[in-house]
Amino acid sequence: MTPSTDAPPSAVVAVLTYRRPDDLAALLPELVAQAVRAEADGRRAGVLVVDNDPDAGARALVEGVAAGAPVQVRYAHEPTPGIAAARNRALDEAGADLLVFIDDDERPVAGWLDHLLRQQAATGAAAVVGPVVSRFAVEPDAWVAAGDFFARRRPATGTRVDVAATNNLLLDVAVVDRLGLRFDERFGLSGGSDTLFTRQLTASGAAMLWCDEALVVDEVPAARVTRGWVLRRALRSGNSWSRTSLALAGSPAQRFVVRVRLLPVALVRLLGGGARAAAGAVLRSRTHQAKGARTAARGLGVLTGAFGSAYVEYRRPTAG
Numbered sequence: 001m002t003p004s005t006d007a008p009p010s011a012v013v014a015v016l017t018y019r020r021p022d023d024l025a026a027l028l029p030e031l032v033a034q035a036v037r038a039e040a041d042g043r044r045a046g047v048l049v050v051d052n053d054p055d056a057g058a059r060a061l062v063e064g065v066a067a068g069a070p071v072q073v074r075y076a077h078e079p080t081p082g083i084a085a086a087r088n089r090a091l092d093e094a095g096a097d098l099l100v101f102i103d104d105d106e107r108p109v110a111g112w113l114d115h116l117l118r119q120q121a122a123t124g125a126a127a128v129v130g131p132v133v134s135r136f137a138v139e140p141d142a143w144v145a146a147g148d149f150f151a152r153r154r155p156a157t158g159t160r161v162d163v164a165a166t167n168n169l170l171l172d173v174a175v176v177d178r179l180g181l182r183f184d185e186r187f188g189l190s191g192g193s194d195t196l197f198t199r200q201l202t203a204s205g206a207a208m209l210w211c212d213e214a215l216v217v218d219e220v221p222a223a224r225v226t227r228g229w230v231l232r233r234a235l236r237s238g239n240s241w242s243r244t245s246l247a248l249a250g251s252p253a254q255r256f257v258v259r260v261r262l263l264p265v266a267l268v269r270l271l272g273g274g275a276r277a278a279a280g281a282v283l284r285s286r287t288h289q290a291k292g293a294r295t296a297a298r299g300l301g302v303l304t305g306a307f308g309s310a311y312v313e314y315r316r317p318t319a320g
Contacts, residue, residue: 009097010044046072082188101166115214126206130214147290192240238301269299
């Protein structure tokens, strides 16, 4: 929608959380400060925490912050397991013109929210995406660093993009409602519901624009800089791409065509990446070994996703 000239659209920053009290406690004051700055510009702004913990473990923390905050800080409990359900709860609870997603293990830089809001106001875009850079609790080993596993794209501000995650994403709620978009809960524990959602958004013709100044920092714990973790994430990325591509297909015939197209892509990545990794081992090149392994893992993900297998990244603990 085109923003009103009478008053700036209202905004709410939504953070989804699942049993990360330390991260949430560090992030919330920063989000409150960002919302205060937005309100200084005459915009109604607030913060929404969606807690996906069945035990509602974040409630006391959020209510404590809310009690002393100069802007509205709200708590919503979404017990249905999976990040897609939490994202949908954020849509339902937004109560604002613009909904901005950020992860609980991220930290926004000064002016982050202001940059997103200004980009949307200047363009009327249905969505605005900002960059994410990593800050490591421990430095990745040389193999992980050589593979560029944490490198992310950084196009110029104003570039139109086709797909995004919800780790730094502004949405025009009216456009989302008009299109009837929801996060697909079939992807709730595997990841990829944000990939599918934004692909559906842009496939409708809605504009999603990059804002390179709206930066957030991803706090990466030591457990996520291992070779095993980064390769599993690469596999999940390929798996999600295949599965969302199939979900976008409208009929069995179209899904067959998608599978036919995905198969050579998967094989080229799997075999080509494996060959590069093997050559790297012979040449003693960490770069070729790591980047080849990354490409092969993505190819394996594309292949498994094309034939219906889902890699469940956000697996929940089971009782017993």
